[in-house]
Amino acid sequence: MAGTTPQKITTFLMFEGKAEEAMTFYLSLFDDAEVVDITRYGADGPGTEGTVQHATFSLAGQRYMCIDSALKHDFTFTPAMSLFVQCDDEAEIDRLYAALAEEGSELMPLGSYGFSARFGWVNDRFGVSWQLNLPA
Template identity: 85%
Template sequence: MEIASSQKITTFLMFEGDAEEAMTFYVSLFDDAEVVHITRYGAGGPGKEGSVQHATFSLAGQQFMCVDSPAQHDFTFTPSMSLFVQCANEAEIDRLFAALAERGTELMPLGQYGFSPRFGWVNDRFGVSWQLNLPA
């Protein structure tokens, strides 16, 4: 007997001041994307007034959460956790890679790597890691 669960797992991105800029950038890259909800810190809150206390956005039907943490941390994003995007065609992979690599770091330039006819891996300007793949 299968028991229905209300549990849901959502990717959570923690920024230190540029959550809204990152979220807006990501939503601009994908067709089926939107900011679902955003709550901002007020004048008396622990975070900078107007910064993102909590936001939810979706990319291609997948929901993500993000915040601007008021606390400084000794860590940031790591490529060991990345967002993997199956691209529909060469134009899409080229467009996404160019946009995400701008002011970012290319970990694996777009190319043929044996496991894929066209693949690239990049850390974007916010430190989030993206793997872009064009399936065979």
């Protein structure tokens, strides 16, 4: 992104040992996706050696950050905060919904709810919430 203005606000995802697995999965879903930077915990910790101390990745031109927290927390992701994807066609929304729902949970099955051609809402296997929309 040399020569462009850096993204001012970035979605930050905190995992507990599954950051790289989640990031790799998300990268597999989008054509325009890449790991921008990744740093792993070393033998000195404080996190488990080899897990993600900090990573930045890009999906469809949007940057995200993720970490594996070295501490256990009493909270996790909530559907009150979700990633909203505008899909280009039926094939894309079907593919993304199937992949994200696998081992996850369906909040709203793919369907027509009156506000778009098709819509679906899922929590993926990592607990991250995704709204998938195919505009009318």
